[in-house]
Amino acid sequence: MSDKVAPLRQPASPASTDALTIEVATLIVEALNLELTPAEIDPHQPLYGEGLGLDSIDILEIALVVSKRYGVQLRADGEDNQRIFGSLHRLVEYIIEHRTK
């Protein structure tokens, strides 16, 4: 693996994961106009259905803001979509692994 690619693939430090979690939570709250603060989203709660109560239109909206900010194109069939949107934490892990900007 070349040095150019390596930095993107290295596991993120806990501190940067926390910072990204708040950043992504803020993106979600702003994009969906949710009536809560980013800190109120439990990182381990499901985003779909029960939990945060989002539906497929919201997920599409989140996918858009995530692709714009981090250059991550989400795929329903490629990766396990249910897993990625299983929680904010998993979405953040996915972004860390696949971000291009």
Add this chain to the structure above:
Amino acid sequence: MIAYRAGAPIRAAQFFADVDRVAHALGGARHVLNTCVDRYHFAVGFAATLCRGKVNLLPPAQTPEAVRQIVSLAPDVVCLTDEPEQELPLPRVLYPPDEAPGETAAATVPEIDAARHAADVFTSGSTGTPLAHRKSWGGLTGGVREMARQLGLSAQTPCVIVATVPPQHMFGLESSVLLALCNGHALCAERPFFPADIAAVLGSVPRPRLLITTPVHLRALLAAEVALPPIDLIVSSTAPLAPQLALEAEQRFDTRVLEIYGSTETGAIACRRPTHTLEWRSWPGIALSQQGEATSVQGGHIEQPTRLPDLLEITASGRFLLHGRLTDLVNIAGKRSSLAYLNHQLNSIPGVEDGAFFQVDESRLAHTGVARLAACVVAPQLDAPRLLEALRRRIDAVFLPRPLLFVAQLPRNATGKLPAEALRALATARG
């Protein structure tokens, strides 16, 4: 070629062999609720149901409450599904495993009488009971044949249909299933969701390609920085498409965008090219007549005179402008319901003393194709998570209220009515 899955073609002989297999698996029930997620499976199930002389049921939603209502109307209904973990409360027929292609001999094409009762498509009704709209095979195929003609599609140059809408409602059934089965085109088994999925499915099939979609998905496709393979035609329906969105799509994807208008009751009846005109042109043979604000349609493939749920301005013979909803119908991303139905469900929840849904922001609807509903509720014994959980079992998630306001009482006027303005004022005060 009748279909593609993951870019691999499925021939008509394979389709008819599959129809035969599934027809045998369906058993004795007269009604079939087809929840197959794979569009090819759905098409096979739809045709198998038809060939066995059974009736396809298409409910307005697949929530447990909507399914319970369907069961009360058709107690013998079975659910044909391709998801082993699906848990709807009714007898289930699992779609048999796909067979490897290439083993089937030429099959005979079944002949279906035009008068055959093919499907009951349900609207949510206004009193909490779904209303069945009976579709004959001839009515369905007649409408779709005209749709093909109006979209400029010819069986001589078969196209491949990629659709982001499910096949389980009227527009999805006509445009993404029947257009292929009855008019010589091919459907894609996938239902791509994210922009990158749409690009991948389009890229997996040959041209000419037809993309069937909605304003919500089209907007996402434009906003995403995803390169699309050439699309020969885009067709949008289920909600008004803003002309600027249509223009942007035509320019970016170097294609034409056509828009279809219809209803559950009538199927598709008119189309337009939003970048050229706001005027809709109805299918030849369909007559529009007006009485007061209401417009009725009859003739063509329409089996009985039907009143449209929208306010129309007839501009010339067979031409009209749309001026919004006449009734309390709501349509969010292709899912249809009515305020009366949603209110009925809300007020049926134990602990709810009074409650009402209302529309908050119509300008957002015109802009993005999505406008959420809000609701006010008097329910001192309940909190928001419990109430939302109860609602989720009854109505589709896209109709869940945002915001959900708990109030001491609803702003009813002297006659007990709830002026929309008063409800919106409540929402603004809280917002």
